[in-house]
Amino acid sequence: MTRSQMLKLPEVLTELGMSRAAFYRMRARGNGPRLIKLPNGQLRCRRTDLDAWLASMEETAA
Known part of the structure; x- marks a missing residue:
């Protein structure tokens, strides 16, 4: 069984292109x-x- 990659919060923020404050508001x-x-x-x-x-955000935006 392979383990899923765990991303640190800064990596998630970089990928989403948002600040920590905006992420926590969301x-x-x-x-x-x-x-x-x-x-x-x-x-x-x-x-x-x-x-x-x-993917779920993509579907709801369409």
């Missing part, structure tokens, strides 16, 4: 990709979750 409104909080408090996003979220 998350506060209940939108955004699924995140995983590690025991040390850092956030990670699975590549598959980010890709699925991006």
